[in-house]
Amino acid sequence: MSLRRMLFNFRLKKPLMAIGVSILLLSIALLYHALMSEDSVRSGIFSLPRENRRGFRFQSKMEQGIDENGLLIQSANELLLQEEMQSVQERDLLSAEAKEAAANFLSQLYPKKWSTATETDEMALELKHLLADFGLGGALGCRDIDQMKLGNTITFSRTKTLEFISKEDFSNDNSYDQGYNGGMRVINNGPSMALKTFSGDSETKIACMKEIYDPEFCEVMGNYRLLRETLLLSILHHPGVISLKGYCLRGNRLAQRLQDKGILLLTESGSPLTQSITHSSNWSQQLWMALQISRLLMYLDRSPVGSLRFNKLDLKDFVLVQNKDLKLADLDDLVPGEKSCSSVSDCEHNGKYFPCNKGHCHGLNSHINLNLAIINVLSLILSRPQTGSGGAAKDFVKRLTKLEFDSTAAVAAEIQELLKQASPVRPIVMKESISVNTPRKKNYGVESMNQANLDHDSQQKARDGESVVFSSGAVSQFDRYNRTNFPGIFDYPCSGSRVTWGCFHTVSSLSEVATMCVSDPRCKCFITFSTKPESESLMTVVMKNSSGLENSRSSSGTTLFVLRSGYINREDDPLKQWESAGRDSHKVDEAKQIMPVVGRSTEHHAGGRFNDNNSRDLAVNDDEDEENAEDKSYGDGSKSFTEIARCLDDVAQSMKSAYAAREKRLMTHLGLKGTKELAWRRSAQIQPLEGYSHLVKNSDGGGQFTINLTRPEGGPKQAARRVTFIAEDGPGSYHMAYAVIYHLDRILGIYHTPPCVVRELSVESVKEYQKSAAWYELFRHIVSSDGTLTGILVPPTPKAIKVSKMILQPLDVMVSEVIPFERQDKLQLEYVILWWIGRMQKKHKDHLGYKGHLIHFHADKAFTNTSVDLSGYLNHCQFPNVVYKALNCFRCEGENGPGNEICSLGEEVALRATTMFPDELELYLHQMQEDDIIVSIDAAATAILRLVNKCMQTFGRRNVLY
Known part of the structure; x- marks a missing residue:
């Protein structure tokens, strides 16, 4: 009976319990909604994890520049342009709470006393939560950045390192290709970005140490700079501020591996303004x-x-x-x-x-x-x-x-x-198809466009930043002459020129420069520093004020366009007769009689064969316009830069193991066993410098000395501890010549030249070194006007390196039977290849090496002997396959396929070398201008290729290439 009563009572209470539970749940929901509706940041404290709130300090109600209503105080620029103010307002998407929190946190990133400053790893964590809470910063995080590939170093300073980084996989094993092509390649499968990391800040460290003697604490205080930039880039959204792509804040760690670095700042990449x-x-x-x-x-x-x-x-x-x-x-x-x-x-x-x-x-x-x-x-x-x-x-x-x-x-x-x-010129327009990471020459692709003769509509388009199509009819007013130049003559100054002594411009098409020349009454012709100008989207040109063809010179890297003006009778034009005669192989001798190479003696002709190079097929149809010209195969037949880049990438992939073995051998013989070239280059660029020693005077224009590199406490492992700084500007030696040989060496895959990097000595370092009268006297003429000194860093010559004897001897005639080379013969032949193409003057004491591996320690003396002919060493009919494959990338393409001539190797080498020195307008070594150096390199390489091909025709490819 009692059980029945209990069940009855439970049935009565069940609806009441359900109603009670419903009321409780509704109350909880309303309470939660009320709590979430409150202004959680009005006191300056937002939803940080509890363990970090104590360290997060927003004591001040507001900071300078913001009034009591959270609005910006009006500045002195009351005349702010209406359009600019409107665009600024449209981009200002931050809430008042976000502005207040950012302003208050930003003030903490400028510590008044280092002794009481919060440690940078704690500040990094707090900034990370601040950006996350307000949805600020870029889209990419630590995991995304860690999976990217580092490329070349863009720049470095006493506080930060800036490197190219990309999602593209630079899978080549050799350090040169990763370090140089990885950031400066012509072919880009995806846009590269710039990665900024902390590299040490001696100025901040010293200031901190004066207040608190704690080296470990003060060593990383320079990270405050990166934290400031991270926050500022997260909130400053303006066309004039670099865009933030991502960041990684995981403490203040200093490391060499990307995945181990503490603070990473990722932005869009660009070309430094110089x-x-x-x-x-x-x-x-x-x-x-x-x-x-x-x-x-x-x-x-x-x-x-x-x-x-x-x-x-x-x-x-x-x-x-x-x-x-x-x-x-x-x-x-x-x-x-x-x-x-x-x-x-x-x-x-x-x-x-x-x-x-x-x-x-x-x-x-x-x-x-x-x-x-x-x-x-x-x-x-x-x-x-x-x-x-x-x-x-x-x-x-x-x-x-x-x-x-x-x-x-x-x-x-x-x-x-x-x-x-002003003249209706589209300002600083670079073509999208040209990567800013592959600057052509030194102006990073800034167009110099003269549109004075365009119609009013085109001028208005140029003002508005729209594309302007240049008339292809202007090109039809010019006669074309392949591989021809007027070096050193007929120059005149013009507005917008890159140099003061001539009329140098960078243009995006043939029609553009043709339009410029037609509109300039002084211009009679122009020269493009490209052998396929119709396919280039960016190229260097020079305009000349005369077109006397009797003064022309052969130049394998250029194309001449002469304005038809009645000055030249086309029927009597000797160059046209020469080209016509050259079309038929049986008329080569006739062609030589009609138009010999002017202005070059036989020592410039690669052992007497250079004339033959330039009397080859030069078919040109003067009546074809630009549209047909694009489809035409000219006798010059050089490949485009894109084709060359693809070819070099393929060679690097197929010769991975060979490149890696050669790099390992070179670095070992330089006393850097186990060190990658890329690691050495990065270390040499960012490690702090100490005092100098072993001052050596090489010429009247500078010299070299040894510098010790230091490693910041807690910094990455040192790959370079001592380096040689070379700053020379002739007349006997040039540090830029060293850079030319270095890049020539790596393009060919030889690895007989020590690595080098450009480094600028700061004003403070120069002042310190100038306290020595000997140092001051040696470098005072080449110190820049801003007090800095630019040169290159190379590994010092190890004590184990000795003067070595050339075992391999040249032959007067080709061998009748191929005898395979021993290891030492192979090493010395590769040394000779670079010696010949680099036109070096060598004495017996200049052959330095270790165990038969000769190394070009004196590459700064390149191009001192333009008459050098080392063809006798090729008569052994042995040649490295790795070099032959690289040379094939620069073979001229004729109507019947690849020929026996080299095109554009010199231009590629010059491009890479001058990229290292953005403030230099062009190469100038031993009275040789850049186009002369390009011609010299291509001529020597052509002579080598011809000899190797002759050997292969006689003995077969397998017996010649090793």
Whole structure:
């Protein structure tokens, strides 16, 4: 009975229990909703993990530049251009809470006292949570970056290293191809980016050590710079600021492996802005660059975190991105907030006073930024104002350099007016198909475009940044002559030229340079530094003011276009007769009689065979226009740069083991056993330098000395401990000659030249070294105007290296039977190949090596003997297969297939060598201009290829190649 009663009572209570549970769940839901609706960040504390909240400090309610309502304080730039202000407002997508949190955290990244500063690994973790909570930063994280491949080092400083990085798999095993082609290749399957990492900061370390003697603590304080940049790039969204692609914040670790590094900052890549770029730009392009910088300065005065001020600003802080946009890439010298003040007297700068408003100097940052930009950047960019326009351009530059402008907006407005009056030129446009990582020559592809003769619609398109199609009819007004040049004569200065003594430009097509030449009454012809100009999308050209063909010279890397003007009677044209005669093989002797090579003695002809090279098939149909010319196979037959790059990539893949073995042998004999060349190069570029020793005077233009490299505490493993610094500018030795031989060596896969990297000695280092009278006397003539010294670092010559005897001897005639080479013979033949192509003067004491492996330690003396002929060594009919495959990539393509001539090897070598020295306009070694060096390299390589092919025809490929 009692059980029945219990069940009955339970049935009555069941609905009541259900109602109670429902009410409880509803209450919990409403409470949760109420809690989530509150402003969780109004006190400056947001959803960090509990273990990190103690270290996260947002004590101040607001920072400078933000008023009590969370709005930006108005700056001195009240004249901000309406269009720019609108674009800034449209990009300002941060919430007030995000701005406040970012501004407060940013202030903590500028410690007033290092002794009380938070450790950088803790700050990195806090920044990581801040960016995650507000959805800031790039799309790529640690895992994505760790899976990428590092390429070449873009630049380095005392605080940071900047390297190319890409999702593309650079799978070649040899370090040269990874280190050079990995970041500077012509073929790009995907866009490369720039990776910025901490490399040590001695300045910050010293400042920290003065306050607290803790080397381990102070060693990594320089990471604050990277943390600042990470935060700033996450919140500054403007066309004038480099785009952040991703970041990785996992402490303050210093390491060599990418996966072990602590702070990684990933941005879009670009070409550093140098004076060679600004000098190669015409007036309109210079104005466009200046306008972009002016607009950036105005944005920084109204940034989401308030007004920002530069501590330092230089050309090298900017890059050209995607071949067109000028962007600020180095942000760690930006400081937030206006200067604190108690009266107007605290707000003085260069004799000018600014109002003290609410405890801060209102407008001071803008004034300081403008002055820094004018002195260190704009005055260098606007170096050659355009004549005409009533002198407005010159007057503007004069007032600018005298710092007569009161606001950045006024500067920007006047630049806009000058752009309307200037020649209608599309500013700083680079073709999308050309990677910024593969600059052609030294101007990184900045176009020099003269469109004065275009119609009004085309001019307006150029002003608006639209594409302008140049008339192909201009090309039809020129006669074409393959492999012909006027070196050193008929030059004249022109506006926008890369050099002062001639009319050098970089163009995107044949029609463009033809249009330029037709519109210039002084231009009678132009030369392209390409043998296939119709297929190039970017090339260097030079215009000449005369076309006397009797003064022409053969040049394997160039093409001459002569304007038809009645000056030359085409029927009586000796060069046309020479080409016509050369079309038939039985008329070669006749062709030589009609048009001999002018201006070169027999010592320049690769042992008397150079004339034959240039009397080959040169079929040209003068009546064909540019459209038909693209499909025509010219007698020159050189491959495009894209074809060459693909071929070299294929060779590198097929010869992996050979390259790796040769690299290992070279590094071992240099005393660097177990060290990869790439690791040595990176170490030499970023390790701090100590004092010098073993000063050696090589010539009147510089010398070399030994420097010890140090390893920062906790830094990556040292691959280089001692290096030789070489800075020479003739007359007997050139450090740029060393770079030429180094790249020639690696392209051919020989590995008989020590590796080298470019390094700039800082102003402080130069001042320290100049305390020695001997050092000062040796290098004072080649120290740059800014107080730095640029040279190359190479491994020092080990003590085990001795003068070696040449066992291999040259033969007068080809052997009747091939005797396979022993190991030492092979090594010495490869040494000879580089000796010949590099045109070096060698004495018995100059043959240095170890166990038969001869090494070119004196590559800085290359091209001192242009008459050298080492063909006798090839009469043994033995040749390295790795070199033969590389040479095949540069064989000229004729109508019947590959020929026996080399095209574009010299141009490829010159391109790679000059890429190392962006401030140099062109190679100039031992009175040889760049085109002379290119011709010399191609001529020697052609002679070698012909001898090898003759041997293979006689004895077979298997018996000749090893």
